[in-house]
Amino acid sequence: MSRARAMASSSSISALLSPPTSALFSSKSKISSLSFNKIQPFFFFKQKPITPSTISAAAANSTFILHELGLSESQIDLLFQTHPQIELSSTESLNRRISQLRSLRITESAISRRPEILTSPEFDPLLDFIQKHLVGEIQQEKLERLLISTNPSNSIERIHLLLERGIPEEKLAHVINSVNVGKVFDGMQIRELEEVLLFLQRFGSPEIILRRPAILNLDLQTQLIPRINFLIDLADGEESAAATLIRKLPGILAYTVSHFRSHLNFWTSIGLTREQILKMALVYPNIFSVSKERKLKPRIEFLTQCSLNTEEIFKFLIKAPTFLSLSFEKNLSKKLGFLIKIGYKHQTKELAIALGSVTRTSCKNLQMVVSLFLSYGFSCEDLLKMSKKHPQILQYNWVSLEKKMEFLIEEMERDVGELMGFPAFLGYKLDDRIKHRYEMKKESRGKGMSLNKLLSVSTKRFNLKME
Template identity: 25%
Template sequence: MKALRAIQSLEFSSIFGGNFSIARSRATFPQKLFFCRAKFAESGVDGSFSLRVVSPTSLAAEKEEAKAVLTLFMKKQGLSKAVAARTINKSDLFIDHLVSRLHLVHKSRYLAGREFATLEIRDALIPYLETLHEEHGNILVELVENFPNAPVKERPAAQVSPSHPTVDSKRLKAVSRVSEAGPKGDLRPQVLYLIELGMDLERIKLITRRFTAFSYYSLEGKIKPFVEFLLDLGVAKSDIPVILTKSPKLCGLSLSENLIPTMIFLEDLGVDKKQWAKIIRRCPTVLSCSKQKIKSTVDFLYEMGILAESIGKILTRCPNIISYSVEDKLRPTAEYFRSLGVDVSVLLQRSPQSVGLSMEANLKPVTEFFIERGFRMEEIGIMISRYTSLYIFSLKENLIPKWEFFLTMDYDKSELVKFPTYFGYSLEERIKPRYARVKECGVTVCLKQVLSLSSCDFDKTLNKKMKKIAFRRGFN
């Protein structure tokens, strides 16, 4: 292991497609190109259906999250905060376009009434933005600001050198490589190997459109060693297609120079080496993070009061935290929780995924939800401190229905301040059946006992209280 070379610098910005020039030069683009070959070409659906099935509250939250994703993406390409902010202010139609794309990609989930977490929204939109950047390069800002109108032509077409193939032609060539059959009618060996792993040809083509280099990776030199590397770590074969879809670039990294040194560095920080399968399944891009990026996250954790022995536990439970920008994401989120009176070090140790939530789409709406229902800021801070996972739950699927049922229960809302873990129990399988038993027995039991006791202890508590009531009645 000592012979391994130092980890190459693979900053988080590389995930977003490299440097971003903000030169204001303009090129000729047919109108249909501006609607993006990366778009809905495969489906033929415009995504407008989603606006009819998503509630106004959810839609507003998704727009705010789309703005946050676009802002982060532009900053990672080198734009200043001022330029990014100005672009966002002019991007209403493009934001609607991103939300429609999100609804199209996950149509079945939205029709089922389910909401998406912040990370899932990012996973859906960032690859799309990467593809747009590859297609349009230094006029992406104009594309965003002028959507759906194409940028105005200023530069003569002759200035575009015909000796350099366009990104689109590269993409078509790459897709052709994974689609074409050989002289014997067989697909390329690497494609057949991926199909044996459980990937269908359409998924392979989708990966190739997003990351053209994937089509040129050899079976023996790149793909197979990486897959065997994952299998040796205990990753299930069924999870490998998902990992390759999320992070096809990992196949191109050297095991000895990149992946293994990164793992060793993280293990030295305390990451549980027995949990690599789960870690990679949750966040495969963690293997492509540079040592500098990891150190910046660790320094932030130290700054928040996390002890060295807890660092590895946090990174093991929530590897995504490494991918977040310290200044743009982690620090603002930590300050927000502090403003509510929450001990951030405790929050990070108990529920590190909370710092990955969107300020506009998750944190502020949940705070407003409780304020609108009469809770004071101090009480909200107490609730978070007592149940650090509180803000992770969906408003629509969790907090609202459970609050509405709570209003039918014979408890004051102060019970929720004492026992906010109420929101962590299943409404149908735990809360309703347990409370029905309490009402049936005609007794009074505090909310914490109703939900937290085991079935045996719960029954004992009910019987004990019923005997007391019977004794008092007999005595009277």
């Protein structure tokens, strides 16, 4: 075929999607917009002459529609030769299909890769469903892959299966946007996908699928089952514990069994039991995602240098698990600098405990907390004593701290220095605890009441005393 004829065929597809009165995909869309190289493979054929006597009534209707879209006689003839099924399409079906493709913004390039989408009835259920339920939600790239790279019957069958197994219709686009479309909607047998969905129901599906749709990309026999079995074994056979872990972090299933074993061996090598490792994982499942060499080993070594034994390391990590994953350069090193400046000594338990506390706050907030105490007349030595007694004061929001200190001074008419003896005052909620109890007690006890007795007693005991 000549280059000119191939380019004319290219123009026919372009015109189907870009009629002169409404250029849908580009304000500069033209009949010749597709390149010869993109379309050329579809047009190496031996032409058959078309004469008026051989055009059927259906072809006449199709010709009329294509004329209305702005195609010339020669372009229509060439399109009929390359895709003869269009010649036999009814006016209604061809109009409907073109309208659908326009509304879905399917590109000319996509159509050129699969021209049968213009006429094949197999696409009807899939296109109808997408047009009614997924327009505006599904990513254009994923939409085109669904239409161009999969069997439409397979795709609609798997869509209905996902809906039947609990995926909400409004979340379906999220799932499609997040998975390997070719594999999940075409590559897997429908039976295989159903087995995956049924298996995952035991561990929290469909919620875990909605949180991590890429789980559906995994092979049931070689990936999902071995990985989940490892977690069940770690939980001493308790499937419910493994399910809890998976629900907390569905992405944990992305790790291989060898990866799990490597991390398990590391933790057992420092003396932790499998039960302790499971407890740590349930508190912070991301322990399996932390690099052993870059983070785990040097940080456990730091805690060991601070004289923490195995049991103390376990308790530390239960309270401050993000210590394992935070950036050293951008986070932990700066916090260590603040702690050293206010008086903490290197390689001490007090330093480790304080660092564990400040993992729960930002570097900026820690700086503001220190500045706030200094502005109220406390020295670094005072702050050191208070934080050793109540390490949490270093992690509280500085704005909240300031409000409590102002209430202590202005409303309760107390000296801010009383915080040295009872820094835990700063940990109670201002409105629900401090103000409420103060208002309840100030008439009977006066303004000089013990802060410790006012706040530390349980709500039940406090209410009994008020009766």
